[in-house]
Amino acid sequence: MPLTFAQRLDNVETSAIRELFKLLGKPGIISFAGGFPDSAMFDVQGISAAVNTALQTEPGAALQYGATEGFQPLREQLSAFMAQKGAKDVAPDQLIVTTGSQQALDLLGKTLVDPGSKAIVEGPTFLATIQCFRLYGADLVSAPVDGDGVQVDKLEQLIVEHRPRFIYLIPTFGNPSGAMLSLERRKRVLELAVKYQTLIIEDDPYGDLYFDAPPPPSLLALTAEVPGSRDWLVHCGSLSKVLSPGLRVGWMVAPAALLAKATMCKQFSDAHTSTFAQATAAQYLADGHMPATLARVRQVYGQRARTMTDALRSELGDAIDFVAPQGGLFVWARLTGAGGKLKDGAELAKRAIEQGVAFVPGAPFYCANPDLSTLRLSFATVGDDKIREGIGRLARALG
Structure with missing residues (x-):
């Protein structure tokens, strides 16, 4: 007898990005496909010192079971970390x-989504978000994005039409779009949340990775300027892109009732996030290493982003269109078909592999009506010389 699986699995597919990684074993390939930070940027010395201090000062707390809500010293450090960026009224509890x-998104799926629940996401948006919310049965609606983030007038139209359970946004250097929601639009989003009593989920894993000027304040920070909006906002943060993905430390700020439900569901999932990882992260933040780490990664990623955009302009010319990112890890681009050149991102991805370079075609990042001419290029893990070489290979693949 064949195994019988939950019907919810019919709504999702294996990640197109993870499947692409299976093709990257070819020797000498240059990959712009990954969505992760450069391991050479990890502050191994600072993390090692934090580990040692945590084990010396509170070994029982670091190695024992802990509270589902989180290790209290880390919650206090994260509260202070957010306060430094303008969200001054987030208490540790x-x-x-x-x-x-990623777990925060899963907990939100568990607590907010019933089969058929409407939810609005950006088009394009984080692929794992589409998969996660669909796993729980969400009916996803795509809101258009431009260089300044989600188009708020059209978002309001979609709210009126669909009355969604929630809206999911990556306002700052989104994955994959790289877009930065303007200050005016941020305030308008919060006003819409209050006006229509619609929950906004702000996912903010990239906000600290700006290259020059800091981005506008997070939606969480701006709730102080829009009365009532804090009651309709969830904020998800992460140390993965700025400290280490291996620690698996993220956090979620939410209205009290939702936070309680999410905590209950987390008890069922993993009891608590690794206390050892939490103690390490708390000590690292307490030691004051983060500002120097952020300064370093901003400089390196900023330089690599400029190298990639310069190479795209010189090698591909008007055959490709993009908005130069102001932060984050990605260039989001669209093939124009100028000069009769290829306009299909998936087809170019196949040809690019043959030329020894990889990227992710853009279609999987849409929950509906994908733009087949789009692609995502990550500059984070490739040095300047390899970026130039890889874009040259991409130009040859384009023809």
């Missing part, structure tokens, strides 16, 4: 520590 921000 108003957040829970999650196993990466």
Whole structure:
């Protein structure tokens, strides 16, 4: 007899990005496909010191079971970390520590989504978000994005039409779009949340990775300027892109009732995020290493982003269109078909592998009506010389 699986699995597919990684074993391939930070940027010395201090000062707390809500010293450090960025009124007990921000999304799916629940996401958006919310039965609606983030007038139209359970946004250097929601639009989003009593989920794993000027304040920070909006906002943060993905430390700020439900569901999932990882992260933040780490990664990623955009302009010319990112890890681009050149991102991905370079075609990042001419390029893990070489290979694949 064949195994019988839950019907919810019919709504999701294996990650197209993870499947692409199976093709990357070819020697000498240059990959712009990954969505992760450069391991050379990890502050191994600072993390090692934090581990040793945590084990010396509180070995029982670091190695024992802990509270589902999170390790209290880390909650306090995260509260202070957010306060430094303008969210000054988030008390430690108003957040829970999650196993990466990915778990926060899963907890939101568990607590908010019934089969058929409407939810609005950006088009394009984080692929794992589409998979996660669909796993729980969400009916996803796509809101268009431009260089300034989600188009708020069209978002309001979609709210009126669909009355969604929630809206999921990556306002700052989104994955994959790289877009930065303007200050005006951020305030308008919060006003819409209050006006229509619709929950906004702000996913903010990239906000600290700006290259020059800091981005506008997070939606969480701006709730102080829009009365009532804090009651309709969830904020998800992560140390994965700025410290280490291996620690799997994220957090979620949410209204008290939702936070309680999410905590209950987390008890069923993993009891608590690794206390050892939490103690390490708490000590690292307490030691004051984060500002120097952020300064370093901003400089390196900023330079690599400029190298990639310069190479795209010189090698592909008007055959490709993009908005130069101001932060984050990605260039989001669209093939124009100029000069009769290829306009299909998936087909170019196949040809690119043959030329020894990889990227992710853009279609999987849409929950509906995908733009087949789009692609995502990550500059984070490739040095300047390899970026130039890889874009040259991409130009040859384009023809």
